[in-house]
Amino acid sequence: MKTRYDPSTDSLHIEVRPLPSRRTVEIEPDVMLDYGEDGQPVGYDIQHASTKTELIGRLILVPMAAD
Numbered sequence: 001m002k003t004r005y006d007p008s009t010d011s012l013h014i015e016v017r018p019l020p021s022r023r024t025v026e027i028e029p030d031v032m033l034d035y036g037e038d039g040q041p042v043g044y045d046i047q048h049a050s051t052k053t054e055l056i057g058r059l060i061l062v063p064m065a066a067d
Contacts, residue, residue: 012049014059017042
């Protein structure tokens with residue numbers, strides 16, 4: 001998992017898998033989920049990231065707990 005934060009736009013990208021996105025779906029306001037060719041998630045794009053710390057924590061910590 002990789003993250004990239006742009007403070008000038010307060011946007012965060014969380015890469016789940018290093019594959020190209022084939023489809024993007026807004027799963028809640030300002031949160032886009034990118035799907036790969038296989039239909040599985042490849043990343044999240046989060047706008048206004050500084051206001052969504054609880055969501056970001058869940059996205060990052062839940063997959064780690066499953067390991």
